[in-house]
Amino acid sequence: xxxxxxxxxxxxxxxxxxxxxxxxxxxxxxxxxxxxxxxxxxxxxxxxxxxxxxxxxxxxxxxxxxxxxxxxxxxxxxxxxxxxxxxxxxxxxxxxxxxxxxxxxxxxxxxxxxxxxxxxxxxxxxxxxxxxxxxxxxxxxxxxxxxxxxxxxxxxxxxxxxxxxxxxxxxxxxxxxxxxxxxxxxxxxxxxxxxxxxxxxxxxxxxxxxxxxxxxxxxxxxxxxxxxxxxxxxxxxxxxxxxx
Amino acid sequence: xxxxxxxxxxxxxxxxxxxxxxxxxxxxxxxxxxxxxxxxxxxxxxxxxxxxxxxxxxxxxxxxxxxxxxxxxxxxxxxxxxxxxxxxxxxxxxxxxxxxxxxxxxxxxxxxxxxxxxxxxxxxxxxxxxxxxxxxxxxxxxxxxxxxxxxxxxxxxxxxxxxxxxxxxxxxxxxxxxxxxxxxxxxxxxxxxxxxxxxxxxxxxxxxxxxxxxxxxxxxxxxxxxxxxxxxxxxxxxxxxxxx
Amino acid sequence: xxxxxxxxxxxxxxxxxxxxxxxxxxxxxxxxxxxxxxxxxxxxxxxxxxxxxxxxxxxxxxxxxxxxxxxxxxxxxxxxxxxxxxxxxxxxxxxxxxxxxxxxxxxxxxxxxxxxxxxxxxxxxxxxxxxxxxxxxxxxxxxxxxxxxxxxxxxxxxxxxxxxxxxxxxxxxxxxxxxxxxxxxxxxxxxxxxxxxxxxxxxxxxxxxxxxxxxxxxxxxxxxxxxxxxxxxxxxxxxxxxxx
Amino acid sequence: xxxxxxxxxxxxxxxxxxxxxxxxxxxxxxxxxxxxxxxxxxxxxxxxxxxxxxxxxxxxxxxxxxxxxxxxxxxxxxxxxxxxxxxxxxxxxxxxxxxxxxxxxxxxxxxxxxxxxxxxxxxxxxxxxxxxxxxxxxxxxxxxxxxxxxxxxxxxxxxxxxxxxxxxxxxxxxxxxxxxxxxxxxxxxxxxxxxxxxxxxxxxxxxxxxxxxxxxxxxxxxxxxxxxxxxxxxxxxxxxxxxx
Numbered sequence: 001x002x003x004x005x006x007x008x009x010x011x012x013x014x015x016x017x018x019x020x021x022x023x024x025x026x027x028x029x030x031x032x033x034x035x036x037x038x039x040x041x042x043x044x045x046x047x048x049x050x051x052x053x054x055x056x057x058x059x060x061x062x063x064x065x066x067x068x069x070x071x072x073x074x075x076x077x078x079x080x081x082x083x084x085x086x087x088x089x090x091x092x093x094x095x096x097x098x099x100x101x102x103x104x105x106x107x108x109x110x111x112x113x114x115x116x117x118x119x120x121x122x123x124x125x126x127x128x129x130x131x132x133x134x135x136x137x138x139x140x141x142x143x144x145x146x147x148x149x150x151x152x153x154x155x156x157x158x159x160x161x162x163x164x165x166x167x168x169x170x171x172x173x174x175x176x177x178x179x180x181x182x183x184x185x186x187x188x189x190x191x192x193x194x195x196x197x198x199x200x201x202x203x204x205x206x207x208x209x210x211x212x213x214x215x216x217x218x219x220x221x222x223x224x225x226x227x228x229x230x231x232x233x234x235x236x237x238x239x240x241x242x243x244x
Numbered sequence: 245x246x247x248x249x250x251x252x253x254x255x256x257x258x259x260x261x262x263x264x265x266x267x268x269x270x271x272x273x274x275x276x277x278x279x280x281x282x283x284x285x286x287x288x289x290x291x292x293x294x295x296x297x298x299x300x301x302x303x304x305x306x307x308x309x310x311x312x313x314x315x316x317x318x319x320x321x322x323x324x325x326x327x328x329x330x331x332x333x334x335x336x337x338x339x340x341x342x343x344x345x346x347x348x349x350x351x352x353x354x355x356x357x358x359x360x361x362x363x364x365x366x367x368x369x370x371x372x373x374x375x376x377x378x379x380x381x382x383x384x385x386x387x388x389x390x391x392x393x394x395x396x397x398x399x400x401x402x403x404x405x406x407x408x409x410x411x412x413x414x415x416x417x418x419x420x421x422x423x424x425x426x427x428x429x430x431x432x433x434x435x436x437x438x439x440x441x442x443x444x445x446x447x448x449x450x451x452x453x454x455x456x457x458x459x460x461x462x463x464x465x466x467x468x469x470x471x472x473x474x475x476x477x478x479x480x481x482x483x484x485x486x487x488x
Numbered sequence: 489x490x491x492x493x494x495x496x497x498x499x500x501x502x503x504x505x506x507x508x509x510x511x512x513x514x515x516x517x518x519x520x521x522x523x524x525x526x527x528x529x530x531x532x533x534x535x536x537x538x539x540x541x542x543x544x545x546x547x548x549x550x551x552x553x554x555x556x557x558x559x560x561x562x563x564x565x566x567x568x569x570x571x572x573x574x575x576x577x578x579x580x581x582x583x584x585x586x587x588x589x590x591x592x593x594x595x596x597x598x599x600x601x602x603x604x605x606x607x608x609x610x611x612x613x614x615x616x617x618x619x620x621x622x623x624x625x626x627x628x629x630x631x632x633x634x635x636x637x638x639x640x641x642x643x644x645x646x647x648x649x650x651x652x653x654x655x656x657x658x659x660x661x662x663x664x665x666x667x668x669x670x671x672x673x674x675x676x677x678x679x680x681x682x683x684x685x686x687x688x689x690x691x692x693x694x695x696x697x698x699x700x701x702x703x704x705x706x707x708x709x710x711x712x713x714x715x716x717x718x719x720x721x722x723x724x725x726x727x728x729x730x731x732x
Numbered sequence: 733x734x735x736x737x738x739x740x741x742x743x744x745x746x747x748x749x750x751x752x753x754x755x756x757x758x759x760x761x762x763x764x765x766x767x768x769x770x771x772x773x774x775x776x777x778x779x780x781x782x783x784x785x786x787x788x789x790x791x792x793x794x795x796x797x798x799x800x801x802x803x804x805x806x807x808x809x810x811x812x813x814x815x816x817x818x819x820x821x822x823x824x825x826x827x828x829x830x831x832x833x834x835x836x837x838x839x840x841x842x843x844x845x846x847x848x849x850x851x852x853x854x855x856x857x858x859x860x861x862x863x864x865x866x867x868x869x870x871x872x873x874x875x876x877x878x879x880x881x882x883x884x885x886x887x888x889x890x891x892x893x894x895x896x897x898x899x900x901x902x903x904x905x906x907x908x909x910x911x912x913x914x915x916x917x918x919x920x921x922x923x924x925x926x927x928x929x930x931x932x933x934x935x936x937x938x939x940x941x942x943x944x945x946x947x948x949x950x951x952x953x954x955x956x957x958x959x960x961x962x963x964x965x966x967x968x969x970x971x972x973x974x975x976x
Contacts, residue, residue, distance in 0.1 A: 105608045106686065106693035113601045113695075116732050120593045120707070122432035123376060129441070132367060132405065137412040161376065163430045168381040169421070172428040175413035183427040184416040186407045188366035189443030189944065197373070198594065199433030202704030205594035206696040207601075212921065212944045216690030219608070244604050349852045350930065350937035357845045357939075360976050364837045364951070433700065442838065446948030449838035450940040451845075456677065456700045460934030463852070488848050610920035611864060617929070620855060620894040625904040649864065651918045656869040657909070660916040663901035671915040672904040674895045676854035677931030685861070687921030 002028045002058055003049035007214065008072065012047055015218035022225060035061035045225050048073050056080050063087055063095055070224040071099040072217075085234045094232040101237065102141065103220035107194065108238045110209040111145050114196040117205060118149040119156035121198040125174070129185035129193040137184035142194060143177055149196070150178035246272045246302055247293035251458065252316065256291055259462035266469060279305035289469050292317050300324050307331055307339055314468040315343040316461075329478045338476040345481065346385065347464035351438065352482045354453040355389050358440040361449060362393040363400035365442040369418070373429035373437040381428035386438060387421055393440070394422035490516045490546055491537035495702065496560065500535055503706035510713060523549035533713050536561050544568050551575055551583055558712040559587040560705075573722045582720040589725065590629065591708035595682065596726045598697040599633050602684040605693060606637040607644035609686040613662070617673035617681040625672035630682060631665055637684070638666035734760045734790055735781035739946065740804065744779055747950035754957060767793035777957050780805050788812050795819055795827055802956040803831040804949075817966045826964040833969065834873060835952035839926065840970045842941040843877050846928040849937060850881040851888035853930040857906070861917035861925040869916035874926060875909055881928070882910035 001016070003009045004027035016024040026041040028034045038046055045068045048058050052075025062069045063084075076084075076099055088097060102108055118124050126149070128142040138146075152158075165173055174181035193210040220238050227241050235241070245260070247253045248271035260268040270285040272278045282290055289312045292302050296319025306313045307328075320328075320343055332341060346352055362368050370393070372386040382390075396402075409417055418425035435456050442449040464482050471485050479485070489504070491497045492515035504512040514529040516522045526534055533556045536546050540563025550557045551572075564572075564587055576585060590596055606612050614637070616630040626634075640646075653661055662669035681698040708726050715729050723729070733748070735741045736759035748756040758773040760766045770778055777800045780790050784807025794801045795816075808816075808831055820829060834840055850856050858881070860874040870878075884890075897905055906913035925942040952970050959973050967973070 104691050105688065106605075106691045109601075109605050109608070109693060113597075113605075117594075117597050117601075120597070120730060123430065125429045125431065127371070127427070127429075133408045135408050135410045137409045137416040143413075161430075162432070164377045164379050165381045165428075165430060166379045168428070169387075169419035169426070171415040171417065172381040172419035172426060173415065173430070174418065174427060175416035177413070181429070182413070182416060183371070183418060183429070184409075184412070185369045185371075185425070185427070185441060186367065186405075186409060186417070187369065187441055187443035187448065188406070188445050189448040189942075189948070191944070197429060197431055199431035200593065200704060200707055201432050202699060202701030202706075203592050203594045204431065204433040204698045204700070205597060206694075208694040208696065210692045210921075211690060212692070212923070213690030216688060216921070218690075219688055242608060348935050349932065350849075350935045353845075353849050353852070353937060357841075357849075361838075361841050361845075364841070364974060433698075433704070435700070444837065444948060444951055446943060446945030446950075447836050447838045448942045448944070449841060450938075452936075452938040452940065454677075454936045455934060456679070456936070457934030460677070460932060462934075463932055486852060611918065613917050613919065615859070615915070615917075621896045623896050623898045625897045625900040631901075649918075650920070652865045652867050653869045653916075653918060654867045656916070657875075657907035657914070659903040659905065660869040660907035660914060661903065661918070662906065662915060663904035665901070669917070670901070670904060671859070671906060671917070672897075672900070673857045673859075673913070673915070673929060674855065674893075674897060674905070675857065675929055675931035675936065676894070676933050677936040685917060685919060687919035689920050692919065692921040 001047050001049070002034045005029050006049060008217070009049045011214045011217060012049060012221055015221055019222055034058050035065040038062060038065050038067045043067055045070065045228055047221070047225065059084060059097065060087060063091055063097065066093050066095060068095055068228040069097045070221070070228050071097060072103060072221070074101065081234065081236065088233050096228045096231040096233060096235065098224045098228045098231060098235045100220065100224055103217035103238065104211050105220045105238065105242065106209045107141065107211065108242065109244060110194060110196065110207050111148060112239045112244045113207055114145055115148045115152050117198055118152040119158045121200050123161040123199040124149050124180055125197050126180060126182045127195040127197065129187050129190045131191055132186045132188055134186060137186070138175055138182045139184070142182050142184070145194070145196065146177035146180040146182050150180050245291050245293070246278045249273050250293060252461070253293045255458045255461060256293060256465055259465055263466055278302050279309040282306060282309050282311045287311055289314065289472055291465070291469065303328060303341065304331060307335055307341065310337050310339060312339055312472045313341045314465070314472050315341060316347060316465070318345065325478065325480065332477050340472045340475040340477060340479065342468045342472045342475060342479045344464065344468055347461035347482065348455050349464045349482065349486065350453045351385065351455065352486065353488060354438060354440065354451050355392060356483045356488045357451055358389055359392040359396050361442055362396040363402045365444050367405040367443040368393050369425045369427065369441050371427045371439040371441065373431050373434045375435055376430045376432055378430060381430070382419055382426045383428070386426050386428070389438070389440065390421035390424040390426050394424050489535050489537070490522045493517050494537060496705070497537045499702045499705060500537060500709055503709055507710055522546050523553040526550060526553050526555045531555055533558065533716055535709070535713065547572060547585065548575060551579055551585065554581050554583060556583055556716040557585045558709070558716050559585060560591060560709070562589065569722065569724065576721050584716045584719040584721060584723065586712045586716045586719060586723045588708065588712055591705035591726065592699050593708045593726065593730065594697045595629065595699065596730065597732060598682060598684065598695050599629070599636060600727045600732045601695055602633055603636045603640050605686050606640040607646045609688050611649040611687040612637050613669045613671065613685050615671045615683040615685065617675050617678045619679055620674045620676055622674060625674070626663055626670045627672070630670050630672070633682070633684065634665035634668040634670050638668050733779050733781070734766045737761050738781060740949070741781045743946045743949060744781060744953055747953055751954055754954070766790050767797040770794060770797050770799045775799055777802065777960055779953070779957065791816060791829065792819060795823055795829065798825050798827060800827055800960040801829045802953070802960050803829060804835060804953070806833065813966065813968065820965050828960045828963040828965060828967065830956045830960045830963060830967045832952065832956055835949035835970065836943050837952045837970065837974065838941045839873065839943065840974065841976060842926060842928065842939050843880060844971045844976045845939055846877055847880045847884050849930055850884040851890045853932050855893040855931040856881050857913045857915065857929050859915045859927040859929065861919050861922045863923055864918045864920055866918060869918070870907055870914045871916070874914050874916070877926070877928065878909035878912040878914050882912050
């Protein structure tokens with residue numbers, strides 16, 4: 001476990017220790033060399049929950065040491081993923097890396113379901129609510145959801161959602177992400193929630209997810225740790241492991 | 245029934261004919277003089293569902309004829325209400341007029357409850373969804389709800405809701421109505437819905453109303469017709485009749 | 489269109505007439521022989537919206553006449569489907585029949601998503617709300633949803649949902665359908681709604697569908713009519729046409 | 733603070749210490765005599781968060797010592813409240829006691845709003861969701877809500893909600909509490925949630941409350957502590973302090 005001292009790291013250690021079929025053999029803090037530690041302890045699977053600036057180096061070192069890696073650190077852009085993909089192609093041993101932007105299974109399913117449903121509805125909008133200390137609006141997940149929804153509709157040739165709005169107040173219709181309105185609420189009492197509304201004449205489908213506690217990330221983490229060795233190369237996103 | 249030929253008018257006629265304790269004695273169309281018709285038929289209570297331009301004249305005529313009036317036509321501003329209040333003060337007979345901006349009992353209760361609850365919560369936001377043919381956003385009801393919520397918080401000295409948003413996309417945080425964010429969705433499959441979200445650390449109260457059919461206005465209309473004779477002078481809003 | 493005079497039939501005729509790429513060439517009532525009518529008018533695709541007692545005979549006749557059929561009539565059990573499957577195997581011409589228990593796209597997606605998500609959650613329960621004139625509780629769709637959820641969990645080896653209830657009132661925990669609790673609300677103001685709640689520690693996924701009008705069935709009907717000729721043999725359920 | 737060592741007690745101490753206008757002067761554990769401690773420290777207001785068996789004695793002692801008391805311990809039945817009311821009538825000093833079955837402001841408002849709205853709707857049902865370790869179903873709050881809803885409808889002469897259910901599965905329609913159906917979900921990922929659904933033809937009002945954390949009780953506790961001295965005699969329920 002790399003980054004074992006952070007909030008996510010502590011939750012992750014608890015989850016691993018609670019699993020009968022897994023053993024947590026080493027915890028790496030800021031001063032440690034994760035690859036050396038992994039070699040020393042015969043680690044099979046590493047979990048990277050370090051910081052964005054350190055994560056690519058940590059993962060490269062672990063892969064070079066022949067260790068499968070589950071990456072939960074944020075900040076992996078297309079360029080970094082490309083470099084990792086290249087490294088894995090060279091790595092002889094069938095090493096797998098799973099990069100997981102979101103460990104909450106329900107959140108991942110929500111995005112996937114929205115993407116699958118989007119083409120079949122006249123109207124689609126995204127709504128998210130987070131605690132008031134959040135600095136960005138919309139959330140990264142909501143923007144990503146809207147982008148995937150927009151892409152699915154484009155590919156299927158779904159017409160743009162109708163909207164006759166011609167007067168009113170600035171901002172009422174939300175932020176448009178590739179034509180999909182996204183509405184952000186900031187609320188005491190909410191940790192993270194997201195809703196996707198999909199409407200046809202006479203019917204409404206609402207997909208809603210709430211995360212109320214960091215423990216929500218445990219089942220997704222355990223799933224990734226259990227599956228990564230069976231997935232050589234690079235896998236991005238928990239949805240591939242969920243079979244949806 | 246004035247305006248008996250319109251959509252609301254037909255619904256209202258159906259509702260009155262379905263009520264055992266009420267009798268629909270006359271229907272006035274565009275060519276008719278409602279006050280003359282009322283005198284001729286001995287009408288006790290008139291319902292005005294005409295058009296905004298005609299409504300003040302219709303109501304003044306009926307009041308002068310000694311008829312109680314339930315007004316469901318929109319467009320009554322403070323000036324028009326003031327003139328009506330003056331006329332009713334002169335009217336000797338204890339005539340009552342009830343002006344009802346919204347006959348849907350649930351919608352009226354939602355606004356009233358939001359107003360009562362607003363001062364007790366750290367965060368309050370308003371969300372409304374309507375069919376895609378609606379031309380204004382936010383809806384008039386949502387703006388009015390936000391204004392009442394803002395006023396209740398101001399009177400109680402409730403601090404402004406916290407919001408750390410410092411980056412993101414234009415419009416994501418909705419339209420600010422006196423500091424209360426309002427989010428407008430436009431959706432096939434929805435006629436009219438409104439939600440008020442109220443949050444404190446550790447708890448969330450959501451008040452939600454949906455209208456799916458014009459029949460939603462019937463119980464409020466019947467209530468107003470039954471009560472108007474017991475309410476001399478001017479009453480604005482169904483909430484006064486609902487005892488909340 | 490077989491059964492063109494019923495409520496569903498009239499909606500279906502309106503939908504077909506509103507579609508530029510489809511032509512409604514014949515309407516069969518109770519007295520008509522659908523197969524003869526189809527031959528006479530050169531019908532390519534028939535829609536059966538007759539009654540349960542008539543439907544198997546109607547469909548067999550149409551298939552024998554070389555016509556693709558979309559079946560929206562309820563009451564097709566496994567035995568009837570088996571006989572139709574046998575007939576289609578004999579039919580030389582690559583004739584397709586699509587049997588659609590539910591034309592509302594959102595309702596079909598909801599069930600499919602619940603089925604896919606079920607294995608990943610600690611707890612799953614089903615809630616449905618219908619108008620107060622409904623005679624059965626739970627609804628057929630809710631029972632079917634619970635059965636599919638239960639089967640998905642059984643296949644994946646998901647443990648039973650925890651439930652410490654040891655005291656209380658009869659009925660509070662709903663009806664158990666293969667171990668999945670189903671709760672039925674009967675409400676004025678609701679036509680048909682269904683929710684599936686899925687919970688893990690720290691997260692909650694709620695899938696919600698509402699149908700407010702028979703027009704909700706139009707897009708699913710048009711989809712089936714357009715696709716049936718490309719699907720020789722028997723297809724049961726709109727989900728196969730939705731690609732989920 | 734009596735019962736300062738329990739979970740609620742620790743939350744309450746944190747809340748009081750975070751309030752600028754209040755000072756926490758003494759904490760009583762199991763061995764302490766709260767009344768003696770109060771006299772010693774010149775306590776003006778005591779908070780009782782002890783255990784049901786101890787609470788009546790603790791409160792009686794504090795009242796005799798001339799201390800206002802906020803009672804958050806459960807288990808106060810009508811007989812115990814009657815004895816306390818008698819004692820307060822004798823107490824010369826205008827001492828106030830506020831007994832608070834639920835400190836979550838949103839939960840209290842939800843019940844109050846449901847009670848006010850109930851008479852105006854054709855159908856009303858109650859739904860609650862709690863964590864799977866809860867032993868009773870329905871929750872005490874849900875039963876109380878249904879009782880208050882039923883009483884409000886009885887007093888107003890509202891007819892029973894229509895329900896044509898004549899076939900189906902045992903338990904589907906929930907537990908009937910004085911004729912009001914109550915549905916209990918037990919879900920990982922939920923701490924405590926309650927919904928009241930109210931329906932008329934064409935409209936639906938849903939009041940929803942979720943508590944996700946014990947911090948939800950802080951604002952209600954602080955409100956009671958600040959107000960109890962202005963309320964001589966016995967007050968039962970936070971709603972009286974919320975002005976609804």
